Amino acid sequence: MRIVCIGGGPAGLYFGLLMKRRHPGYEITVIERNRPYDTFGWGVVFSDQTLGNLRAADPESADEILDAFNHWDDIEIHFRGSAIRSSGHGFCGIGRKRLLNILQARCEALGVKLVFESQITDDDVTHADLIIASDGLNSATRQKYAATYQPDIDLRDCRFVWLGTSKLFDAFTFAFEETEWGWFQAHAYRFDDNTSTFIVETPDHVWRAAGLDTMSKEDSIAFCEKLFARYLDGHALRSNASHLRGSSQWIRFPRVVNREWVHWKAAVDGKQTPVVLMGDAAHTAHFSIGSGTKLALEDAIELANSMEAHPADLRAALTHYTNVRSVDVLRIQNAARNSTEWFEHVDRYAKFEPQQFAYSLLTRSQRISHENLRERDARYLSGFETWLAQRAGGAARAVPPMFTPYTVRGVKLKNRVVVSPMAQYSAHDGVAGDYHLMHLGARAMGGAALVMTEMTCVSPEARITPACPGMYAPMHVQAWKRIVDFVHANSDAKIGMQLGHSGAKGSTRVAWDGIDQPLDDGNWPLVSASPQQYLRGVSQWSHEASTEELRDIEAQFVQATQMANEAGFDWLELHCAHGYLLSSFLSPLTNQRTDEYGGSLENRLRYPLEVFKAMRAVWPQSKPISVRVSAHDWVEGGNTPDDAIEIARAFKAAGADMIDVSSGQVSKEEKPVFGRMFQTPFADRIRNEAGIATIAVGAISEADHVNGIIAAGRADLCAVARPHLANPSWTLTEAARIGYLDIKWPNQYIAAKTQLERNIERERAAAGAAAGLSPIERAQRAEGTL
Structure with missing residues (x-):
């Protein structure tokens, strides 16, 4: 087989040596436009896991790489005069030039042909069976065949400059400095003996405001030396990008994604030759989460493995390669996006105290969870948990943040x-009955701090279905009071009522008979901000609410609020999300009014704020009100997270205590991006930009999720839905699962507490034994000393 790699970076070199090692008879050439010792950038970083992959792929080069590595476990974060250190992270640094030289020497030893200072394209390669396009971030090959690869390049907001220094850092160091123009941060790590x-x-607007866009290279380096002098101890900063001048050395990171990774081109003999993207030509991930070099080497390993698994079918091998790597890379890129956005918005977290700022940084990508931090450095996490518990007014000892x-x-x-709040569709004439007593009572006894009713409707016409509960008649007050009294008498949980109006999404069947489908008979008129049909061609048309109707509905919310207080509820929530009536005013997708309630966001907010203010006026000042919003419509032209910030600010000014942050369900045209804790970033932004407490909701299913969200200051409370349907005692179960035993159980359930804790400990012991750990080692792991 004849293989040509266009580009002599880590991807091309490593793939060349791996294939030559496995198939000495293959003719493999790596062509590089630069000289052997040319390189840009300084050191690169690998995790311990990546080193394990290299050792498995080629022990000889791995040994040389390991010998040249500088290894460290610690991350040190400098912020507002504090230095916080966390250990157990397992990183290695190596000079990029040294790495390339090791790979070049290994290629030569195996018989890979290396050609330097040669600028070629795939058209110059006429007799190859496989062409690897490893020609870097600005890949000419990717651009040439863009119609096939379909690249998506997202230029991120921050500017960065890659410098070096003779100051030797003994930890991966993050340093943050505030200036009159905004925040700058440094990422520093040692990669060789010198x-x-x-x-x-720094964000682009800060970079420009500081005048760096007009400075010479020398002046901008001097600027950085002065700004970070306290960390450099008199050592100079220097650049090795001699080909760049002035501000051009400051780069905006491009996130590269390609829909396809293989282009088949016609060869001279009539066959088709694959041109395969690899490394930065195929993808990039921000340096704050790891290196593109790591991804490039893992590309090479996977392609070599795929070709070994399909020796007689190159198409099948390349399909396997792209399927496997595209998934792995997307996972890394998603985490990198979270990390990138964190560094783009340091000002969002700058009001945090250093302890929480550092924790937020360590967990920014969501790849490192709360319990993962405990495994890495139990002492650090215990100290942080103690600090957080004290700040929350709790015990002066380590307590899981949740x-x-x-x-x-x-x-x-x-x-x-x-x-x-979870719709149960089990009421009769709006009356909450025995089912609701069981449902809410069981979950109140299950350990949660606050139990919310499902959306409770302020009039018969406000119901989603005929089986939805209401708060508009005296019998409703008595029914709800029975449930509230049970919760208060049998648990230490609080109970809240969510009030809402279905708007254009009303008069439908219960979910299991056809969600959002109109009733077969007995439909009632629907009202919304503007005429709409939620399910095109299926749903009823709603009519535009008149001024008189708006006043009547406002009065219904006020009456329901008073009734909720009479029933003894501790908490109230106003539902302004998911396309229901008040949500229909907020979203431009559903509000086309031309009066004072339509048009600008300020006008679209007007009616929901009028309702909220009227409710707040009659709800006791000692009791909180939260507001549920859809922070993203997930439809072009709809509300975005930026709009959600302004919506939250408006409700805060009106007296709201918290924003319950959901998203979507405003339009069936939505295209949400699901995933673990996928709505938490919206809660994070609202909390830390609008300055109001938030409730995070959406795919939160483990104690680890809740602990991480609360500890990092992404939200103040976490609403857990479906896991509570499967297990009313989810909170108590999760406490046992993470080993937190100091939690109160109902007296009637105490016998189950000790048995559950013993069973989970047996499971841990069995897992430890299967992993080959002794009882002492298992205890050490639990303490974080192993």
């Missing part, structure tokens, strides 16, 4: 877990 990488990064108390107005919640 040198450290020192990357300086079990710290939280106070809003006159209501103190025992922990941070909320049973999310």
Whole structure:
């Protein structure tokens, strides 16, 4: 087989040597436009896991690489005069030039032909069976066959410059400095006996405001030296990008994604030759989460493995390669996106105290979870948990963040877990009955701090279905009071009522008979901000609410609020999300009014705010009100997270205590991006930009999720829905699962507590034994000392 790699970076070199090692008879050529010792950038970083992959693929080069590595376990974060260190992270640094030289020497030893200072394209390669396009970030091959590869290049906001210094850092160091123009940060790590990488990064608008866009290279380096002098100890910063001048050395990171990775081109003999993207030509991931070099080497390993698994079918091998790597890379890129956005918005977290700022940074990508931090450095995490518990007004000892108390107005919640409002479609004439007593009572006894009713409707016409509960008649007050009294008498949980109006999504069947489908008979008129049909060609048409109707509906919300207080509820939530009536005013997708309630976001907010203010006026000042919003319509032309910030600010100014942050369900045209904790970033932005407490909701299913969200300051409470349907005692179960035993169970259930804890400990012991750990080692792992 004849293989040509266009580009002599890590991807091309490593793939060349792997294939030559497995198939000495193959004719393999790597062609590089630069000289052997030319390189740009300084050191690169690998995790311990990546090193394991290299050792499995080619022990000889791995040994040389390992010998040249500088290894460290610690991350040190400098912020507002504090230095916080966390250990157990397992990183290695190596000079990029040294790495390339090792790979070049290994290629030569195996018989791979290396051609330097040669600028070629795939058209110059006329007799290859396989062409690897490893020609870097600005790949000419990718551009040439863009119609096939379909690249998507997202230029990120921050500017960064890649520098080096003789100051030797003993940890991966993040340093943050505030200037009159905004925040700058440095990423620094040692990669050989004499040198450290020192990357300086800042948002583009800060970079311009500081005048760096007009400075010479020398002046901008001097600027960085002065700004980060306290960390450099007199050592200079220097650049090795001699080909760049002035501001051009400051780069905006391009996130590269390609829909396809293989282009088949006609060869001279009539056959088709594949041109395969690899490394930065195929994808990029921001340096704050790892290196593109790591991804490039893993590309080479997977392609070599795929070709070994399909020796007689090159198409099948390349299909397998792209299927496997595209999934792996997307996972890394998703985490990298979270990390990139964190560094683009340091100002969002700058009001945090150093302890929480550091935790937020460590967990920014969501790849490192709370319990993962415990495995890495139990001492660090225990200290942080103790600090956080004290800040929350709890015990002066380490407590998992989800079990710290939280106070809003006159209501103190025992922990941070909320049973999310979940439609049950089990009421009769709007009356909550025995089912609701069982459903809400069981979950109140299950350990959550706050149990929310499903959306409770303010009039018969406000119901989603005929089986939805209401709060508009005296019998409703008595029915709900029975449930509230049970919760208060049998648990230490609080109970809240969510009030809403279905709007254009009303008069439908219960979910299991056809969600959002109109009733077969007995439909009632629908009202919304503007005429709409939720399911095109299926749903009823709603009519535009008149001024008189708006006043009547406002009065219904006020009456329901008073009734909720009479029933003894501790908490109230106004439903302004998911396309229901008040949501239909907020979204431009559903509000086409031309009066004072339509048009600008300020006008679209007007009616929901009028309703909220009227409710707040009659709801006791000692009790909180939250507002549920859809932070993203997931439809072009709809509300975005930027709009959600302004919506949250408006409700905060009107007296709201929290924003319950959901998304979508406004339009059936939506295209949401699902995933673990996928709505939490919206709660994070609203909390830390609008300055109002938030409830995170959406794919939160483990204690680890809740602990990470609360500890990082991404939200103040976490609403857990479906896991509570499967297990009413989800909170108590998760406490046992993470080994937190100091939690109160109902007296009637205490016998189950000890048995559950013993069973989970047996499971841990069995897992440890299967992993070959002794009882002492298992205990050490639990303590974080192994």
